[in-house]
Each structure stands twice: as C-alpha cells, then as structure tokens.
Amino acid sequence: MADTPQSHEDRDDLKHYREVFQQTIVKLIVMYFVPLVLLALFSLLQYSRMLLESERLHMSAIAEHQANTLDLFMMERVVNLSNKIDDPSFQPNPSAGYVESILSGLRQTSNAFSDVSILDGSGQSIAYDGPYMFLQNRNYGQEEWFKRLLVEDNPCVITDVYLGFRDRPHFTIAVKREIGDSLRVLRAALTPGEIYDYVTRQEGSEEVRTALINPQGVFQLTSPSLGQPLQASPFQPPSDPGHGIAKTRDGKKKWYAYAWMTSTDWALIVQATDKRLSHNVFMGLHGGMTAMFVFFFGMGLIVIWIRARSLVRRQLQVEKTEKELSVQLVQASKLASVGELAAGIAHEINNPLAIIAEESGLMKDLMDPQWNEGITLEELAPHLNNIHDATFRARDITRKLLGFVRKQEVRVDEYDVHEIIEEVINNLLSSELNGSNVEIVREYCDNPKPLYTDKNQLEQVLLNLMKNAVDAMDGRGALTVTTTCYNKLVLIAVKDTGCGMTSEQMEKIFMPFHTTKAPGKGTGLGLSVSHSIVKNMHGEIYVESAPGAGSTFIVELPYRMMD
Numbered sequence: 363m364a365d366t367p368q369s370h371e372d373r374d375d376l377k378h379y380r381e382v383f384q385q386t387i388v389k390l391i392v393m394y395f396v397p398l399v400l401l402a403l404f405s406l407l408q409y410s411r412m413l414l415e416s417e418r419l420h421m422s423a424i425a426e427h428q429a430n431t432l433d434l435f436m437m438e439r440v441v442n443l444s445n446k447i448d449d450p451s452f453q454p455n456p457s458a459g460y461v462e463s464i465l466s467g468l469r470q471t472s473n474a475f476s477d478v479s480i481l482d483g484s485g486q487s488i489a490y491d492g493p494y495m496f497l498q499n500r501n502y503g504q505e506e507w508f509k510r511l512l513v514e515d516n517p518c519v520i521t522d523v524y525l526g527f528r529d530r531p532h533f534t535i536a537v538k539r540e541i542g543d544s545l546r547v548l549r550a551a552l553t554p555g556e557i558y559d560y561v562t563r564q565e566g567s568e569e570v571r572t573a574l575i576n577p578q579g580v581f582q583l584t585s586p587s588l589g590q591p592l593q594a595s596p597f598q599p600p601s602d603p604g605h606g607i608a609k610t611r612d613g614k615k616k617w618y619a620y621a622w623m624t625s626t627d628w629a630l631i632v633q634a635t636d637k638r639l640s641h642n643v644f645m646g647l648h649g650g651m652t653a654m655f656v657f658f659f660g661m662g663l664i665v666i667w668i669r670a671r672s673l674v675r676r677q678l679q680v681e682k683t684e685k686e687l688s689v690q691l692v693q694a695s696k697l698a699s700v701g702e703l704a705a706g707i708a709h710e711i712n713n714p715l716a717i718i719a720e721e722s723g724l725m726k727d728l729m730d731p732q733w734n735e736g737i738t739l740e741e742l743a744p745h746l747n748n749i750h751d752a753t754f755r756a757r758d759i760t761r762k763l764l765g766f767v768r769k770q771e772v773r774v775d776e777y778d779v780h781e782i783i784e785e786v787i788n789n790l791l792s793s794e795l796n797g798s799n800v801e802i803v804r805e806y807c808d809n810p811k812p813l814y815t816d817k818n819q820l821e822q823v824l825l826n827l828m829k830n831a832v833d834a835m836d837g838r839g840a841l842t843v844t845t846t847c848y849n850k851l852v853l854i855a856v857k858d859t860g861c862g863m864t865s866e867q868m869e870k871i872f873m874p875f876h877t878t879k880a881p882g883k884g885t886g887l888g889l890s891v892s893h894s895i896v897k898n899m900h901g902e903i904y905v906e907s908a909p910g911a912g913s914t915f916i917v918e919l920p921y922r923m924m925d
Contacts, residue, residue: 383674390666390673414617418607421570421619421632426605428564428572429621429630435472435560436535436625439552440518442471443537447548454541456480461491464548474556476532481508483545492551494528502549511536511547520626523554523582523591531591533582554591558583561630570632573597579611582628597631714752721745721752776812777820779852783843786824791832798837807847814922815899823892823903827856827915830889834860834913850920857914863907871905 446452446464453460461478468475477492485503502508507521518537525531528551536549561572561583573584579598581589589595596610599620609615618633725745728737787795787802795802813820831841839859846853863871872893896903900920907913 379674379678382677383670386670386673386677387666390670394666417634418617418619421617421634422605422607422621424567424570425619425621425630425632428561428567428632429605429623431564432557432561432574432630433623433625435557436520436623439472439474439535439550440520440537440625442468443535443548443550444518447537447539447546452539452541452546454544454546456489461489465491468550472556474552474560476551476553478551479549481547481549483512483547485547497527500527507534507536508547511538512545522576522580522628525592526551554583570634573631574628575599575631576628577601588633595631597629599629599631711756714756717752718749721748774814774816776814777817779810779813779845779854780806782813782817782820783824783845783854786821786828787843791825791828795832798832799839800832800835800837801840803840803842805842805844807845807852810845810847810852811921813852813919815919819895819899820919823895823917824854824856826889826892827917831856831858831860831913831915834858834862836860839912852919852921854917854919855914856917857912859912862909862911862913863905864909868905868907872903 446467461480465475465478468478477490477494477497479487479497479500479502480489481487481502484501485505485508486501487497487499490498490500505526507519511519517539518535521534523531523533526534531554532551533554534549534551536547538545538547558572561567561574562585571585571588573588573595574582575595575597576582579595581591581593581595584591584593584595596612596614596616597608597618597620598611599608599618599622600606601622605619605621607617607619609617616633618631620629620631622629725742728742783804828841828843835841835858842855842857844853844855844857846855871889893903896917896919902918904916904918905913906916
C-alpha cells in the first residue's frame with residue numbers, strides 16, 4: 363500500500379523530533395557535564411595544591427626539627443671539649459697517656475670523635491692521639507680555622523667538612539684557653555658518617571632525604587642518593603628567612619625544605635622521597651574524586667533526560683509558529699529593501715535626467731526655423747557636452763549599484779602602497795583640495811613590503827574615504843593618512859577633523875544609498891562599494907568616530923590575498 367501524504371508528514375515529523383531530541387541531549391550534556399568536569403578538575407587542582415602545601419609544611423617541620431637537634435648535638439660536642447680544656451687538672455704540657463685519656467672520655471660521650479690534638483699558640487701539635495699518628499707533630503698555624511680561632515672573640519670554632527692533612531672528609535671543632543702566659547688549643551676531628559647517622563635516626567627521617575650544605579652550596583653531609591660530601595649541590599637556600607621552602611637551582615626545579623643552623627654556618631636540607639609524595643597524592647584523590655564524579659554523573663543523566671523532553675516540545679511549538687510567520691516576514695523584508703533602493707535610485711538619476719531634458723529641449727528650440735537663430739554646430743557643442751556628462755553620470759550611478767551587488771573580478775599585481783596613496787592625493791583628489799583649507803598630513807611606515815592588490819579598486823576605496831573626509835570637514839581641517847606595516851598586514855587609516863558621527867549613524871554607513879550628506883551631494887554608494895571591494899580583497903574596514911571628534915576609517919589588507 364502506498365504511503366499517504368499524511369503518513370509522509372508524520373514520518374518527517376518523527377524524524378525531525380528525533381533529530382532535535384538528539385541535538386538537545388548533546389547540548390545539555392555539554393551544558394551540564396562541562397561545568398562538572400571543570401569543577402572536578404578545579405577540585406583536583408585545589409586538592410593537589412593543598413596536599414602539596416601540606417607536604418611542604420611537613421618537610422619544613424622535619425628540617426627545622428632536625429636542624430635544632432643537630433645544633434644541640436654540635437653544642438654538646440663543643441661543651442665536651444670546653445670541659446676538658448677548662449678542667450683545672452688540664453695539662454698544658456701533657457704527660458704520656460694524658461691525650462689518650464681525653465680522647466677516651468670524649469668517645470664515651472659520642473663516637474663521632476675521631477682524634478684529638480693539643481696545640482700551642484703557634485699551631486704546633488704538642489700532643490696527639492688517634493688513628494693518624496703522622497699528625498702528632500703537625501703544625502696547624504697556616505690553617506684557616508686556626509687563624510679564625512686566634513682573631514675571633516669566640517672561644518671555639520667549627521669548620522666546614524674538608525680533606526685536610528689526612529685526605530679524608532672530616533670537620534674540626536677547636537677550643538682555646540689562656541694558661542698563664544701561653545695559649546693552648548684543644549682540637550678534635552669528627553667523622554661525618556657518625557654525624558649523618560645521628561641525623562637520620564631522628565623522627566621523620568625515613569620520609570625524607572637529608573643533606574647539610576655550607577653557604578656556597580657544597581655538600582657537608584648528604585644522602586648517597588643526593589650526592590657526596592664536598593660536591594657542589596643543586597641547593598642554594600636563601601639566608602633569610604632562616605627556614606622555609608625553596609626550589610633547586612638545576613633544571614629540575616624540585617622543591618625542598620631548609621633550616622639554617624645556629625651552631626655552625628650550615629643549612630640542613632630535606633627532600634621528600636618520590637614514593638611518599640606519589641602515594642599520598644594517589645590515595646588522597648582516588649576515593650573522594652571518584653565517588654563525587656559518579657554521583658554527579660548519575661544525577662546529571664536523569665536531569666538531562668527530563669529537561670531534554672521539555673525543551674524539545676517547546677522548540678517544536680516555536681518552530682510551528684515560526685513557519686506560519688516566515689513567508690509574511692520574508693515578503694515584508696523584500697518589499698522594504700526594494701522601496702529603499704528605488705527611492706535612492708530615483709533621487710540620484712532624476713538629476714542627470716533633468717539636465718538631459720533641459721539641454722535637449724533648449725537645443726530643439728534653438729534649431730526651430732521659426733526662431734531664425736541660425737545656430738551653428740560649435741554653439742551646440744557645450745549643450746551636447748552637458749548631455750554627454752549627465753548621461754555618464756547616470757551610468758556611473760547604475761554601475762556603482764551593479765558593482766556593489768555583483769562580485770567583481772579582481773586584477774592584481776604588486777604595488778607600493780605609498781605610491782597608490784600619493785596618486786590618489788595628487789591626481790584624483792586634487793580637484794577636491796583646490797581652493798580648500800584642508801591640510802594633508804602623511805604618517806607612513808618605513809620600507810613597506812609590496813602590496814599584491816588591484817590598484818584601480820584600491821584607489822577607488824581610498825578616494826571614497828578621502829572625499830568623505832574632505833566633505834565632513836567642510837573644506838577646512840586636517841586630513842591625516844597613516845600606514846602601519848606588520849608582518850602579514852598593512853593598515854591604511856584616513857582620519858579627518860570633521861563633525862564625526864553618532865553610533866546610530868555608524869551602524870548604517872555601509873548600507874547602500876545611506877548617506878549623511880544633503881540631497882544631491884552623494885549617492886550613498888561610496889562606502890558600501892568600498893566595503894565590498896575590501897571584502898573581495900580578503901581585508902577588513904573599520905570606523906572610529908564620535909560627534910565633534912572627527913572620524914577615522916581603517917582599511918586592513920593582507921600583503922598577499924589568499925587563494
């Protein structure tokens with residue numbers, strides 16, 4: 363059985379309904395879920411920032427705690443040496459076995475002590491005990507730490523880690539005391555490994571990698587995963603504030619926490635292990651974000667389905683109403699456009715037609731035998747010229763109209779944009795400028811690239827803009843032509859000091875036959891034709907104006923038109 367017209371219509375309506383419903387579903391999904399996804403991403407970002415900030419604050423607390431603990435440890439070692447040298451039984455000229463007893467007592471307080479020496483005021487070792495017996499007669503007078511100890515008011519000195527005479531990393535703690543007329547110095551070397559073991563046994567040390575550096579960024583003590591003692595480190599913490607968070611100075615820019623010590627000029631550095639950080643981020647985000655996304659996704663689908671059905675019904679009702687009005691609206695729009703065009707054409711063509719009628723009637727009267735004027739061809743020539751000019755004026759009006767509504771063929775070549783402007787000013791615009799008080803101001807860019815364009819059409823555009831500018835200034839003012847050269851574009855600006863335009867006028871200036879001039883002063887096709895020409899050249903034309911402030915028309919053209 364063949365389908366009836368009604369069945370065809372119903373099937374089309376059903377197909378249209380499905381299409382609209384599907385489109386609405388897609389739009390609502392985008393409308394509802396894009397914000398949801400953005401919210402999820404924002405929450406993820408904020409949570410990650412909060413988590414990282416918490417991680418950094420935790421690292422900073424560990425660094426400060428370990429620095430304070432190590433400060434206390436170092437001061438205890440200084441006190442151990444001070445107690446020995448300040449003991450009334452201290453022997454400035456030690457007997458055999460005396461230094462061994464000092465080292466034995468120091469090692470009872472800490473295994474970090476490696477060896478001990480007693481020095482005189484010149485730095486000469488007068489007694490030594492330890493594993494490096496070649497140091498027992500060594501002179502330390504030229505060592506930097508010994509010189510500092512002599513000149514500073516501080517009765518003790520703690521050195522950086524250095525190799526020294528033993529050619530092994532160690533650092534020195536030394537204290538001094540005046541005994542009678544002589545100076546005695548008690549020097550002890552400490553093993554960095556023992557100090558590092560002490561630091562890594564502190565609370566929280568299993569979560570981080572720890573290092574000690576001097577102000578030059580050189581490792582004093584360090585985790586093997588970060589480097590070796592006396593190597594340059596990627597850390598350079600600021601001296602102020604005394605503790606905080608910073609980034610490494612290498613290309614990786616990793617975060618670390620630091621705390622400057624008070625007992626010595628070292629900074630304690632801690633860096634969170636990658637395993638700890640990634641684990642916290644993963645575990646923190648997985649549960650909460652997944653549950654929130656599933657909840658909002660399910661609720662969103664239900665809301666979208668209900669909302670889509672309601673919107674589709676409403677849209678179909680609107681479409682039905684629009685169909686009933688569309689034919690009337692289109693027809694009314696066509697009649698309004700035809701009426702506006704007819705009024706403009708009739709007004710402009712009536713002027714040359716009146717001239718033709720007047721001149722032809724006069725010639726007819728002069729050639730009538732009853733008047734016996736004996737008119738000659740030379741006397742008729744001016745009247746014929748007037749008829750000729752009026753005829754071509756009418757032709758130009760119709761040609762401009764056709765040129766606006768039809769797409770013109772563009773003949774292009776390479777030209778200097780400044781030469782085109784000068785030709786318009788000096789040749790085409792000369793009649794407008796003669797006898798006027800309009801000043802031409804040129805502001806050209808330097809060394810513009812060749813412009814690949816249609817010279818005649820660009821001249822027409824510029825001539826229209828400049829003639830409008832001269833008319834707007836009523837023969838008095840400044841006409842400024844500016845060029846601005848970019849990599850792919852050139853901008854030509856025509857600015858006048860005339861009366862300017864209101865926003866309502868600017869909305870209509872590119873419409874055919876719309877003009878702000880008095881009747882008989884223009885067709886209103888200049889700007890509309892210019893707009894069409896610039897569009898065909900793949901350019902743009904803009905206008906800036908205000909009442910009493912003049913107008914500026916800007917033509918933007920590519921150096922080479924796109925295919």
